[in-house]
Amino acid sequence: MSNILRQxxxxxxxxxxxxxELVLxxxxAKKFKKHQIIIREGEYVHNDYFLVNGLMKVSYIDSEGKEHIVQxxxxxCWITDPQAYHHQTTATLQVDCLEDCDTLFITLQNREKLCREVQKMEYFFSKQATANYIQFQHRILCLISSSVKEQYDKLVSNYPGLIQRVPKSLxxxxxxxxxxTLSRLASA
Incomplete structure (x- = not known):
């Protein structure tokens, strides 16, 4: 697992x-089982997870109980509720496992300590955060400016193999x- 993080x-x-060695x-390390919730809305978020193996989803549950998958x-991939993690507040998002997952995680305190000890890591985390920001920007722009068919095609392109790994409802x-509607898109 450590080799993947190093790469x-x-x-x-x-x-x-x-x-x-200092970074590591x-x-x-922590393993999670399929259907296990690792971040629950309303609870404090202590960790940022690097997903070595497996599949997770990040979702928001609205006031009517409807789930909206964000990511x-x-x-x-790196997974957390960024706002709750960086501000050390309660989560507004939920993260759960769609498959058994192997992760490496870091607390905010250890991350800040690591950035002081190995300056290169501050640059890495900055680049990683920027990449995530850009990914979310693309998603938002796609949602507001693309047809559902174009959004579906982008999903298939950005997440190769995902369609075979998750239920159509997700x-x-x-x-x-x-x-x-999804069935019509997939068969078009």
Missing amino acids: QIEAFVPLTDEEF SRFS FGMEH IASFLGVSRE
Whole structure:
């Protein structure tokens, strides 16, 4: 698992073996089972998770109890409720496992300590946050300016293999359409 994290970091910054050992010492490993909720709305968020293996979803439950999927997280993705994690407040989002998952996670305190100890990590986390910001911007622009068919095509392009790994009802929730509409899109 640590090799995958190192590859992710070294896509942005090179690390010596000693630096990586220090980086790794600030992370913890945890396995989660399918259907396990790792971040629950209303609870404090202590960790940012690097998904080594598995599949997760980030969702928002509205006042009527309807689930709106904000993000899917596949292998080599970072998952948390960013606002709650960085401000150390309660979550407005929920994160749960769609498959068994292997993760490496870091607390905000360990992340800040690590950035002081290995300056390169501050650059890495900045680049990683920027990439996530850009991804969410693309999603928002797609939602407001693209047809449902274009959104579906983008989903298939951005998340290769996802369609085979999750129920159609979750794909429909992500796109904000009914299952019937999704079936028509998938067969078009």
